Amino acid sequence: MHIVVIKENECEAPSACNYICYNVCPQVRKGLKETVYKRENGKAAINEELCIACGICVKRCPFEAIRVINLPDETGKELVFQYGINSFRTYNIASPMEGRIVALIGRNGIGKTTNIKLISGELKPNFGEFDKEHTEKEIIQRFRGKDVQPYLEKIYSGRLKISKKPQEFRLEGKVKDIVKSNRFGLIDKDLLNKEDASLLSGGEGQLVRIAQTLDEEADVYIFDEPMNFLDISQRLRVSRTIKEKLKGKTVVVAEHDLLAVDYMADFVQVLYGSDSNYGIVSHVMPTRSGINNYIYGYLPDENVRFRSYQINMKKESSSQSIDVSFSWPDFNIKLGSFVLNVKAGSLPKGEIIGAIGENGIGKTTFLKGLAGLVETDIGRLDFGIRISYKPQIIERGDMIVSDVFSSIDKNFENNEVFQDMIRKLELNRVLNKNIKNLSGGELQKVAIVSSLMRDADLYVLDEPSANLDVEDRLSVIDIFNAFIKSRQKSAIVVDHDLVFIDSIASRIIFFDGKPRVQGIVNGIMKKEDAINELLRDSGVTIRRDTETGRPRINTPGSRLDVEQKESGKLFD
Numbered sequence: 160m161h162i163v164v165i166k167e168n169e170c171e172a173p174s175a176c177n178y179i180c181y182n183v184c185p186q187v188r189k190g191l192k193e194t195v196y197k198r199e200n201g202k203a204a205i206n207e208e209l210c211i212a213c214g215i216c217v218k219r220c221p222f223e224a225i226r227v228i229n230l231p232d233e234t235g236k237e238l239v240f241q242y243g244i245n246s247f248r249t250y251n252i253a254s255p256m257e258g259r260i261v262a263l264i265g266r267n268g269i270g271k272t273t274n275i276k277l278i279s280g281e282l283k284p285n286f287g288e289f290d291k292e293h294t295e296k297e298i299i300q301r302f303r304g305k306d307v308q309p310y311l312e313k314i315y316s317g318r319l320k321i322s323k324k325p326q327e328f329r330l331e332g333k334v335k336d337i338v339k340s341n342r343f344g345l346i347d348k349d350l351l352n353k354e355d356a357s358l359l360s361g362g363e364g365q366l367v368r369i370a371q372t373l374d375e376e377a378d379v380y381i382f383d384e385p386m387n388f389l390d391i392s393q394r395l396r397v398s399r400t401i402k403e404k405l406k407g408k409t410v411v412v413a414e415h416d417l418l419a420v421d422y423m424a425d426f427v428q429v430l431y432g433s434d435s436n437y438g439i440v441s442h443v444m445p446t447r448s449g450i451n452n453y454i455y456g457y458l459p460d461e462n463v464r465f466r467s468y469q470i471n472m473k474k475e476s477s478s479q480s481i482d483v484s485f486s487w488p489d490f491n492i493k494l495g496s497f498v499l500n501v502k503a504g505s506l507p508k509g510e511i512i513g514a515i516g517e518n519g520i521g522k523t524t525f526l527k528g529l530a531g532l533v534e535t536d537i538g539r540l541d542f543g544i545r546i547s548y549k550p551q552i553i554e555r556g557d558m559i560v561s562d563v564f565s566s567i568d569k570n571f572e573n574n575e576v577f578q579d580m581i582r583k584l585e586l587n588r589v590l591n592k593n594i595k596n597l598s599g600g601e602l603q604k605v606a607i608v609s610s611l612m613r614d615a616d617l618y619v620l621d622e623p624s625a626n627l628d629v630e631d632r633l634s635v636i637d638i639f640n641a642f643i644k645s646r647q648k649s650a651i652v653v654d655h656d657l658v659f660i661d662s663i664a665s666r667i668i669f670f671d672g673k674p675r676v677q678g679i680v681n682g683i684m685k686k687e688d689a690i691n692e693l694l695r696d697s698g699v700t701i702r703r704d705t706e707t708g709r710p711r712i713n714t715p716g717s718r719l720d721v722e723q724k725e726s727g728k729l730f731d
Contacts, residue, residue, distance in 0.1 A: 160229070160230045160231065161207070161210070161212040161227055161228060161229045161230065162207060162227075162228050162230060162248070162436070162437060163205045163207050163210055163225070163226070163227050163228075163245050164225070164226040164228065164245055164246065164247065164435075164436045164437070165202070165203060165204065165205065165224055165225050165226075165244075165245040165246075166224045166225075166226075166435075167200075167202050167224075167246075168596070169222050169223065169224035170202045170203055170222060170224040171221075171222050171224075172197075172201065172202055172203045173197070173201060175221070175222075176220075176221055176222070178195070178197070178203055179216075179219055179220065179221065180195050180203050180205070180216040180219070180220055180225060181195040181196075181203070183215050183216060183219050184215065184216060185211065185213055185215065186209055186210070186211060191209055193206055193209065194206050194209040194210060195216070198244065203224075203225075204244045204245055205225070205245055207245070210227070212227050212229065214227055222591075223588070226433070226436050228433055228436055228437065230437070237250045237251045237439075238250055238286055238287040239251060239252045239277070239284045239286060240273060240277060240282060240284050240285055240286075240287075241285060241287045241289050242289065243289050244289075247268075247270070247273070247435060247436060247437060247438075248287065248437050248438075249270040249273050249274060249277075249437070249438045249439075249440065250432075250437065250438070250439045250440065251439055251440035251441070252274060252277055252278070252284070252302075252307055252440055253274040253275070253277070253278050253307075253411060253428055253440055254305075254306045254307045254310070254428065254440075254443055255278055255307070255310050255379060255409050255410075255411050256306075256409065256425070256426060256443070257310075257409050258407050258408065258409060259409065259410070259425040259426060260401070260402065260405070260410040260411075260412065260423055260424045260425050260426070261410070261411050261412075261424065261425070261426045261427070261428060261443065262411075262412045262413070262414060262420045262423065262424035262426070262427050262428070262446070262449075263275075263411065263412070263413040263414075263427075263428050263430060263440075264413075264414070264415070264417070264420060264427060264428075264429055264430070264449070264450070264453055264629070265429055265430030265431055265438070265453075265628070266430075266431075266434050266628045266629075266630055266631075267434060267598065267600045267626075267627075267628045267631070268434035268435040268598070269430045269431065269432055269434050269438040270430055270432070270437075270438030270440070271383070271413040271430055271438075272326055272383055272413065273438070274413075274430070274438075274440060275323075275381055275383050275411065275413060278307075278310070278314070278381070278411060279314075279321050279323055279379075279381055280314050280315070280321070283295070283298060284298050284301070284302075286301060295315040298311065298315070299311055299312055299315065306443070310409075318378075319378045319379050319409075320375075320376075320377045320378050320379070321377055321378070321379045321380075321381060322372050322373075322375035322377035322379070322380050322381070323372065323380075323381040323382075323383075324368050324369055324371075324372040324381065324382045324383060324385060325383050326383040326384045326387075326413075328364075328368050329357070330356035330357060330359065330364055330367060330368065331356060331357050332355075332356055333353070333354055333355070333356065334346075334350060334351055334352070334353045334354075334356050334359075334367055335351060335352070337356055337367055337371050338351065338367055338370045338371050338374055339374060340374050341370055341374070342373065342374060343370070343373055343400050343404050345366060345369060345370040345373065345396070345397070345400055346366050346367060346370050349675075350363055350366065350367070360388070360518065360519075361387070361388030361552075362388040362389050362390060362393065362518045363518075364388070365385065365386075365387060365388045365389055366389070366393065366397075369382070369385055369397055373400070373401075373404070373405075377408070378408065378409060379408070379409045379410070379411070380401075380405055380408055380409070380410045380411075381410075381411045381412075382401070382410075382411070382412045382413070382414070383413045384413055384414055384415065385397060385401075385412065385414065386414055386415075386416045386419050386655075387625060387626070388625065389518075389655060390516070390517045390518045390655045391515060391517075391655050391657055391693060392517050392693070392697060393517070393518070394416060394418075394419050394655065395419075395422075395697050395699055395712075396697075397419075398419045398422045398423045398712075399422075399699075401423050402422065402423045412424065415624075415627070415628050415629055415632075415656075416656055416658070417450055417629065417658055417709060418656075418657050418658050418701075418709075418710055418711070418712060420446070420450065421446055421447070421450055421709075421711050421712065422711075422712040424446045425445075425446060426443045426444060426445060426446060426449070427443070427444050427445070427446050427449030427450060427453075428440055428441050428442070428443055428444070428449070429441040429444070429449060429452065429453045429458065429465075431463075431465035431466070432465070439465075441458055441461060441463075442458075442460060442461060444458075444460070447704070447711075450709075451704070451706055451707055453470075453629070454469060454470045454472065454707050454709070455469050455470075456468060456469055456470070466630075470629065470630065470633050471633065472658065472662060472704075472707050472708050472709040482507060482508040482509070482647070483505045483506070483507055483508070484505075484506045484507060484508050484544070484616060484617065484648075484649035485505065485506060485542040485543075485544055485616075485617075485649070486503065486504065486505035486506075487501070487503060487504055487505070487529060487540065487542070488503050488537065489501065489502055489503050490528065490535040490536060490537050490540065491535060491536040492521075492524055492525075492528050492533055492534070492535050492536070493536075494524060494533070496675075496676070497519075497521070497524075497675055497676060497677070497678070498676075498677050498678070499521040499524050499525060499528070499677075499678040499679075499680070500672075500677070500678070500679050500680070501525060501528070501680040502680060502681050502682050503682070504668075504680075504682040504683055505683075506617065506649040506651070507649065508647040508648065508649060509643060509644045509647040509648070509649075510643070510649070510650070510665055510666070511639065511640065511643055511650040511651075511652055511663055511664050511665060512649075512650065512651050512652070512664060512665070512666055512667065512668060512683055513651075513652050513653075513654070513660040513663065513664030513666070513667040513668070513686070513689075514651055514652065514653040514654075514667065514668045514670065515653075515654075515655075515657075515660060515667055515668075515669055515670070515689060515690070515693055516669060516670025516671070516672075516678070516693070517670070517674050518674060519674035519675040520670040520671075520672055520673075520674050520678045521670055521672070521678025521680070522621075522653050522670055522678075523551065523621060523653070524678070525668075525670070525678070525680060526548065526619055526621065526651065526653070528540060529542070529546070529617075530546045530548065544615075544616040544617055545613075545614065545615040545616050545617070546615055546616070546617045546618075546619060547610045547611070547613040547614075547615035547617070547618050547619070548610065548619045548621070549606050549607055549609075549610040549619065549620045549621060549623065550606075550621055551621040551622045551625075551653075553602055553603065553606045555594055555595045555597075555602065556594050556595070557593065557594070557595055558593065558594050559590075559591060559592070559593055559594075560586070560589050560590050560591070560592055560593075560594060560597070560605055561590040561591065563594060563605065563609060564577075564590075564608070564609065564612065567609055567612040567613055568612045571612060576642070577608065577611075577612060579638075580608050580611065580638050580642075581608060583634045583637070583638060584604045584607075584608065584631065584634055584635070584638070586601070586604055586605060586608065589601050589605070598626075599625075599626035600626045600627050600628065600631060602626070603623065603625060603626045603627055604627070604631065604635075607620065607623055607635060607638075607639075611638075611639075611642055615648070616648060616649060617648070617649045617650070617651070618639075618642075618643065618648055618649070618650045618651075619650070619651045619652075619653075620639070620650075620651075620652045620653070620654075621653045622653060622654055622655065623635055623639075623652065623654060624654050624655075624656045624659045632656070632659050633662075635663075636659070636662050636663045639652070639663065640663065651668070652664060657690070657701075657710055658709060658710055661686070661690075661710055664686060665686065666683050666684060666685060666686055666689075667683070667684055667685075667686050667689035667690070668680060668682070668683055668684070668689070669681070669684055669688075669689040669692045669693060671692065687728070687730055687731075690729070690730040691727070691728065691729045691730050694729040694730060695729070697729075698715070699712055699713075699715075699729070700712070700713045700719070700720045700723040700724060700729045700730070700731075701713065701729065701730045701731070702719055702723070702731050703731070710730070
């Protein structure tokens with residue numbers, strides 16, 4: 160069995176190619192002219208039943224708009240939804256469980272949001288028959304005998320009230336008017352009293368939208384990527400709130416932060432396939448085995464290997480280089496009512512230093528101080544070094560991706576190192592796209608590669624994991640590690656994904672203090688000591704999974720939780 164996907168926004172027929180896919184198709188030449196045809200909007204379309212999957216049109220399409228993908232024959236029996244002709248489709252369906260938390264994990268563009276729309280009633284299954292409207296009775300009949308059937312019956316009959324936090328949202332008005340009760344105390348008084356929600360930071364807006372979702376008394380709660388923009392402490396608090404306060408409710412969470420998923424969820428469904436082309440939803444699995452199976456790239460119960468390699472959740476060693484890139488003295492920065500106090504430190508060559516702490520605690524201010532972009536109490540710092548900085552918020556310009564890279568390095572196409580980065584991050588597919596049309600994940604990857612193309616002594620990545628899926632985060636870790644160590648550069652990575660920081664950094668700068676009031680930096684610490692400081696007031700302890708080595712949050716009150724608290728090793 161095979162499927163055909165044509166990216167409509169990439170297809171330039173007929174103006175730029177005169178339907179070259181039609182002219183080269185062997186089936187058309189045999190007389191089966193309806194194999195390739197013109198849609199109402201003028202774009203090309205391919206009849207998948209007549210297509211013989213020869214791949215000629217794929218190779219000849221000048222815009223790389225056509226994909227022909229082979230699938231196991233049995234997959235076609237479970238086709239649940241397809242957006243249109245030669246478009247993305249999802250096989251199987253997410254299965255909410257009454258009184259339980261089910262997490263959906265998988266790559267970006269693999270169908271998590273589509274499945275959320277299906278189980279919330281926003282979309283209805285069409286079983287690939289996108290030109291036909293199915294009645295709710297027909298849909299329920301098609302799922303007869305499956306776990307999801309009773310759930311869909313209740314949704315379509317109006318017996319379930321749903322409260323949903325979408326992946327993308329816009330807030331307007333006073334926060335008090337958006338979050339009317341704040342019944343679980345998720346947001347503090349300062350945030351609750353903000354007059355204009357449209358001016359909130361990404362993290363503040365995310366907390367407000369989560370609190371708004373929790374405010375509703377519902378039967379089903381759905382959260383699409385709730386951890387985006389939240390700092391580590393906020394992620395722990397949100398995870399605990401969902402786990403404890405929604406106990407007994409039906410909950411579905413789509414999320415890339417595996418530490419949060421592992422803590423919150425009772426069960427996991429893995430989504431795999433080909434991003435932007437098709438996605439397949441696995442059976443429901445217990446959380447630990449589901450996450451580990453995802454890391455391994457193999458689902459033993461279904462005998463499916465969906466990835467050729469295993470994600471390496473390696474623990475970066477704490478060895479320190481003896482060669483120092485530069486050192487900084489004690490300094491203070493005052494910005495309005497906020498004060499940052501920094502103790503002296505130094506950055507080694509060939510080592511990646513992590514930076515963790517709450518939002519508004521001074522991480523970005525510290526980086527600007529090192530770069531000489533803000534005044535300190537001892538003047539503007541100047542270490543005579545070049546700094547390449549990937550900011551937290553990435554501006555969307557009106558420029559083609561390949562032109563962005565060329566503006567930094569005219570010979571990037573002949574540079575094996577940069578070409579390897581582009582290949583591993585799958586950016587070759589967007590080289591001819593405009594920056595303003597990229598997804599959040601694509602934009603993040605372009606910004607990361609752009610920062611590494613600049614010739615610098617210090618490379619700084621501010622929240623590089625934002626909008627990236629687990630597999631892209633792995634690729635960034637491997638690429639950045641190899642680049643920094645091979646070139647003996649210095650690096651600082653600021654991030655809120657604890658699994659990501661644990662994997663990429665050998666030591667950590669911990670930012671203590673009170674958000675928006677005072678930040679305190681006491682130098683570079685051992686990784687375990689820094690994370691212990693972070694967890695100090697959280698009530699949480701973290702261990703490592705015995706199979707994969709990934710960090711896992713202990714069940715509160717469990718033997719390991721008690722033992723680690725008694726020993727003072729909150730992160731072991």
